[in-house]
Amino acid sequence: MDFVLTLVAPRASASLSPALLARVRDAVRGGAPVTLADGEAADIPCPAAPDMPSVRAALEGAPVDALPVRAAGRRKALLVADMDSTIVTGETLDELADFAGLKAEIAAITARAMNGELDFPAALRARVGMLRGLPLSALDATWNRVALTPGARALVATMRAHGADTTLVSGGFTFFTERVAALTGFDRQRANILLDDGRTLTGAVAEPIVGRDAKLDTLLARAAALGVGPDAAAAIGDGANDLAMLREAGLGVAFRAKPVVAAEVAARIDHTDLRALLFAQGYTSREIRDD
Secondary structure (H helix, E strand, O other), X not given: OOEEXXXXXXXXXXXXXXXXXXXXXXXXXXXXXXXXXXXXXXEEEXXXXXXXXXXXXXXXXXXXXXXXXXXXXXXXXXXXEOHHHHHEOOOHHHHHHHXXXXXXXXXXXXXXXXXXXXXXXXXXXXXXXOOOXXXXXXXXXXXOOOOXXXXXXXXXXXXXXXXXXXXXXXXXXXXXXXHHHHHHOOOEEEEEOEEEOOOEEXXXXXXXXXXHHHHHHHHHHHHHHHOXXXXXXXXXXXXXXXXXXXXXXXXXXXXXXXXXXXXXXXXXXXXXXXXXXXHOOOOOOXXXXXX
């Protein structure tokens, strides 16, 4: 079998029933399901790339994620992950804007940029410009609001335990990526640098801006450093500036993605947490490190 379809249900519900697995198996003309976690995750070997509309029809609306992956080279040697709305639950720039009384206005721009409706570098410069004069204390206050997405620590710890290289790359800011990388265990991080005068934000960001091209370049550079191809990479993100790296990676996964991303990426996590990216690589529940 050249492909595997991994099905993942929310951990609390453990709702992968034999009947559901059988429906999906029949839809893809696959082999016998292989359990990865009782009631939570299972593989269905497939002779060809599964037809995802048929898979979703067979799921009959169940809150189950279905991730297709090539069977060969399934476990990845590197992970490149977006931060905002992926490794952390929210958008750090939007939360920072709240301390300037501009959250709704800036969040609206963020949403359009993440759906590919605006040029990302221009949108970032505009949003940062609106924060000119904001005291640096707002950065610490924003950090106190940051919450990790369930499964984030487990994803990084498990992949690192099996020898993978891990990089956090964000169109956000190093103030946050440095802290998130330390909290979750990423090997390295890359993001934009907010400029300040020692007391307040200047309303500018250091150039060049880390965006779509920089994320792809990061994936390719890390693969080259490891002496592997991009097919050995897992990448995960939610916004339009993640699309290039998701397309290039051997396993590109859209995490609760914006519509423009969800429409283009076959492997999606819409209902479960970041452990689903481990199941998609064939890890069993016994191999996954605690979150």
